[in-house]
Amino acid sequence: MSDEVISEINRNFIYQLTEKGKRIDNRAPNEYRPIRVEKSVVETAEGSARVYLGNTVVLVGVKIGLGEPFPDTPQKGVLTTNAELVPMASPTFESGPPREGSIELARVVDRGIRESGTLDLEKLCLEEGEKVWVVFIDIHVLDYDGNLFDASALGALAALTNTTVPASRFELGEDFKLPIMHYPIACTTIKVENSLLVDPSLEEEKVACARLTVTTDENGDIRAMQKGLGGSFTLEQIKNIVTSSQELAKVNRKYVLD
Amino acid sequence: MSDEVISEINRNFIYQLTEKGKRIDNRAPNEYRPIRVEKSVVETAEGSARVYLGNTVVLVGVKIGLGEPFPDTPQKGVLTTNAELVPMASPTFESGPPREGSIELARVVDRGIRESGTLDLEKLCLEEGEKVWVVFIDIHVLDYDGNLFDASALGALAALTNTTVPASRFELGEDFKLPIMHYPIACTTIKVENSLLVDPSLEEEKVACARLTVTTDENGDIRAMQKGLGGSFTLEQIKNIVTSSQELAKVNRKYVLD
Amino acid sequence: MSDEVISEINRNFIYQLTEKGKRIDNRAPNEYRPIRVEKSVVETAEGSARVYLGNTVVLVGVKIGLGEPFPDTPQKGVLTTNAELVPMASPTFESGPPREGSIELARVVDRGIRESGTLDLEKLCLEEGEKVWVVFIDIHVLDYDGNLFDASALGALAALTNTTVPASRFELGEDFKLPIMHYPIACTTIKVENSLLVDPSLEEEKVACARLTVTTDENGDIRAMQKGLGGSFTLEQIKNIVTSSQELAKVNRKYVLD
Amino acid sequence: MGENIDLKLMDEEGRRIDGRKFDELRPIKIEANVLKRADGSAYLEWGGNKILAAVYGPREAHPRHLQDPTKARVQCRYNMAAFSVMDRKRPGPDRRSVEISKILSEALEYVIFTEQFPRTTIDIFIEILQAEAGTRCSGLTAASVALADAGIPMRDLIVSCAFGKIAGKVVLDLRKEEDNFGEADVPLAIVPRTEEIVLLQMDGHLTTNEFQEGLSMAMKACKNIYGLQREALRKRYSTVIDKNEEKEKKEEKKEKEEVVQ
Amino acid sequence: MGENIDLKLMDEEGRRIDGRKFDELRPIKIEANVLKRADGSAYLEWGGNKILAAVYGPREAHPRHLQDPTKARVQCRYNMAAFSVMDRKRPGPDRRSVEISKILSEALEYVIFTEQFPRTTIDIFIEILQAEAGTRCSGLTAASVALADAGIPMRDLIVSCAFGKIAGKVVLDLRKEEDNFGEADVPLAIVPRTEEIVLLQMDGHLTTNEFQEGLSMAMKACKNIYGLQREALRKRYSTVIDKNEEKEKKEEKKEKEEVVQ
């Protein structure tokens, strides 16, 4: 059977399940796959975490370096986020310069961290306008079975909470933990036909028509959003997704804090 | 009918017209299409101009920044010209890094301005060997109906005459107009069979076998030339083109000075 | 006859010859093609050499510039090696950024020079941690008839011995010859079926299953090695190749020293 | 977002730095069919934004392996001119424009009847000539007019508009200073007839109530912009009709002349 | 190589900085079948190295002109994660990783029965997650386990290990300081059953005797590592058998349930 026929069968099968409120792996529509977060997994990084979200595996490393601040924020450290969808993780990922998929992933994770004020960047300034600490978040996807946004955001936050600024190595005082102020958690929901499913697996992503990622903080406030794919949501659906994302974030945040 | 058949018919039609001294849009062989030059069209630029040459539309913006002079001209400001043939302007333009077409365009416009001494670059030096004003000319082609060389050269000169150096924004004294010393105008002539046609439209460019752009200053002196395409000119044709370019430049220069 | 049929015939022909200890150009298995080394062939370079190895021609130029030392070797000059397999040299070389073939070539030549301590890099330091001489070795392959490794390594060493550091041009004292401490020579052997052939021609390279380059110094010590291609060597074969490479290097070194 | 600066974004009477009320749009001007070469085009001014959109297609997709046998590919390219911002932007795509191009492509895909044009590509080019906050909303609004101008079959236009939060208050359509020093920015795009949401992004800090308040405000504003889009298309088509009449007259005249020659 | 630093790489009793003897390997741990998406995979820790290898294929080679009608293309891509080294590495291939990818591809090609899969490509991806000298040997050792895990027909595994010279003495398996300040480094890979050498590089300064001494030492060590590789594969296959039994039970159960529904 050709790939197209198989995917057509899959599509119909998933459609029929969702109509009954079911999913291929027997989860409830608003149920996450099992989550496991391991910290301090890479010794060469200043902070790191490996996240297992079902079969999806993401490794995030944080490196700290010295650099110049941006001209418009001379008293703040610099945060930069990069994602590599290495071809190891999926037959559809390719070698070469970052494509739009990995750029969107990195930028959505970055906004979730930056806009929530996760880091107290002013504490990372060494000399105003001259010298600041630069925080590099590198997302390395190892196994891709759907929902990279949530796995990567979890991994980035976990790695940041695990990071020590190696000031002594640069002869700039004592080492200190990265100053974390907030704990934003991303929750992604897809629309399949007219059903909403959280934490989509790869099979589900393939038949999704729309996607919404909502990042909320420990107060339940919204810190970032990203709608994707060539479909639409109704206003009501958006409101429902925001509410469920706030609830699920409370649960998932524990995996990072533990 | 296939594209090739149409273009073959077009070719023959244009050939027959040129033999009678005529052109598809009823112009005389040495007649330009209507020219319109609008200045100050982009407020974020330090200078700008939009040029309509028949249906060809080119937008040129000038940005001014600070930089270091070149080592061999420590007492001079820096001039740099870039052209983007964005795919909006023509189905044959592609996204991506600049191709040879846009590189040749940018370099020919650049030489026309640089070699004529259009700008008094010494007046753009702030600190010898250390700090100078950098003039960025960016050519943005919006609608392509032939003769980009002349439209872009006109636009670049018009935008330069429209430019104010924003010295006060950098706390480097008062703003001042760019010091313009000469007014070079480019005239492009193509050869179709054995006829010479100035200001070719796109249809005419497609059947041209050779092209010559002659840039002359307000004294009629020659400042830059560029021959293109896989055909040839006789010595006599070159001399005739130089003469007609000098005359036409006088007329077209007025569109910039107004 | 198709290319594939021809190459199949060639393969069989070379196989049959090697079984009898013969080669297509009548050389002995451990015999080099004629070598000619010309120095001072490019006046714009600080040192240069053209090497003819049979029909293979390689031009190596050395340029000297000023730069910063690497942070981990603040008291040493910098050596950098680059190879261009320009499409002039072979129908199989392509324009564009360096491919793996030219990268491997540059890195193998570089290691041969660097690891043998060919240059006394400490004598190229001007100001510790701040300013050092940078030695650029550029390998330009002009005609490709096999065994680029040996031809390029010979050319690089010859060009280095031909190089004068132009200190006076930078007003940094008197010009001086590059301080050469060792004379490493690379010898390349291929395996065809079970025979070992040194200095392979292009036709021989095409049927080789494995390749070993051994770089030895004037004491016969080993300074660098590189095995290539998708075949294998026995331990015995490796030992034999090392021995023959040491002997052949003694002979070939003379072409550089003369 | 989130910069604390002594810039007062709203005065005591609720007026913003350019005098607008909290739910007031910047001035918008739309013109359809402004380019000759493209199959469809639109020019839009929105506050300090000056934007051109052009459409080519449906045309055969190249290379072949990018063809979808079931529908047209919709490819939008958002590009900023080097001189469109205060500090000159290096030409060519950066990470920001790659992301924006992706989400605009996805939004536009929803309203185009792509299944009518298998194996083709529909290319939409958005050139930001002058930028002053809200370029992705402005660009998307212009792009859907250009698509209609190209005669591409669509279920509706797309309208886009942002809301945000400044000085603790939810407001419509941020301008540059409000975007830089405000507390949140939420670009939104809808299909006006069905009120479906096809683009939604958010940056900053909002409570659930603020978010819902803003959504309603922006959706209402979108409907007003929808009127401007349709007006621009109406003008364009009336012009076409005028020109067609003119053309017919010209052709008649030409035929006569040819008889004379 | 060749740096003269006051770092004592070996003490009077012949112990190295981490307490190893001259012919002692760093600790090695190998696990097969660690990724779900890939056709085969392996995870390896070797001293301070942490490495993942994954295999995809044989699959159709793209684009077409890269297809070889007589055999499969073997393409290995060695990649270092940005955070795998002390000073952050810029993502993407550099000249070093291009060269390593080439020689690892060539070594792996030798043991794969490529002629069984004409027109296909077999892709091997090696990700260096944490690096501490000897990554190419570690990566190659992991890659051949991943190939076996993918069920690719091979004449044997490949085992790789380096020897070198520190403080004037030939030693096995350099760690970082020994690589940086030692006198030679010689990565080697063999086919253990036949003792054929498929990878050999050398950096530094060795006499002929030292070279031969090191070769023997490294080939002996390779055979020990070969045991670890086979052990990892044995565990993986016993797990498969367990899982198959489990799966059969589950399917039986499912069938019953379906009957019930």
Place this chain on the structure above:
Amino acid sequence: MGENIDLKLMDEEGRRIDGRKFDELRPIKIEANVLKRADGSAYLEWGGNKILAAVYGPREAHPRHLQDPTKARVQCRYNMAAFSVMDRKRPGPDRRSVEISKILSEALEYVIFTEQFPRTTIDIFIEILQAEAGTRCSGLTAASVALADAGIPMRDLIVSCAFGKIAGKVVLDLRKEEDNFGEADVPLAIVPRTEEIVLLQMDGHLTTNEFQEGLSMAMKACKNIYGLQREALRKRYSTVIDKNEEKEKKEEKKEKEEVVQ
């Protein structure tokens, strides 16, 4: 161009810094058929320029969509070696070499009977090994000898030469200092038999009279260079004839030996 420097480019007696008269060429040396691999080649020294040109083709154009069903594509690639100039040039094409490659391709296309080889490409590679002003003229002159050496059917050779203006005087063939500090530079290329002009560029400042004076001077010089080109080709073909005779003798000898074996 246009730098005012206290360098005296011409003395009172009209002698230039290298002693040449105003209408005197630098020494030129041309040799054909200097490379083995290429289908045709030439080596040229012209003053301080050392240049190699090589030709491959006509050969099938790749990829297919670049094939022209009516004629051969002529692609010239002008490339400067890193060491060909005083300040090392970064390898690879820059904007200058892209432009030069384009105009040289166009000039060469004119003299090749491209319609005889549809769907093919004729590649001309020009490597500047040592540069000293006038490299595009030197390269083009060498390239047309290489084309003839490759046996490509041509209506004539192309000859190229520049004129310029220094110290207020029109002169032939600028050398480096004259190019840097002179007032104009005009590279020119002609088809010598018909005197057609196939390349013409100009930089600087010339009156119409100066331009016409220079044109005549350069066209005359081109004819002299044409003689050197033809001489190089004559030598090359006489060598071929010699070699053929030699080859025949060798083959006779070989046949005899084979009989003996």
